[in-house]
Amino acid sequence: VFMIDAETGTVLFAKDADKPIPPASMAKLMTMEVVFNAIKSKRITLDDTFVVSENAWRTGGAPSGTSTMFAKLKSAVRVE
Known part of the structure; x- marks a missing residue:
């Protein structure tokens, strides 16, 4: 490393x-x-937030077999 x-x-x-x-x-x-x-x-900025879209929620993370942060649909996720 x-x-x-x-x-x-x-x-x-x-x-x-x-x-x-x-x-x-x-x-x-x-x-x-x-x-x-x-x-x-x-x-x-680190304080900005992004809303988890339905498309991202349905196709990313667990359903895709990749890593996930378990964010809920339409939740706001901070950059930080």
């Missing part, structure tokens, strides 16, 4: 940094990338 500050290149955390490991879920990594870019460009 190896984590660096993208701005400065400073190593924030390292544990077995030379040991190859498979990546985490690509969907989760891409979601983080999109969210962090949106925060950086001030399009969203």
Whole structure:
């Protein structure tokens, strides 16, 4: 595991940094990338909320066999 500050290149955390490991879920990594870019460009903030749509509720998470946060239909989920 190896984590660096993208701005400065400073190593924030390292544990077995030379040991190859498979990546985490690509969907989760891409979601983080999109969210962090949106925060950086001030399009969203950590306090913003998003409502769980019926489509997301019916097709994501448990029904899709992927990870889930068990958010209820039409609930508001904070970015944070």
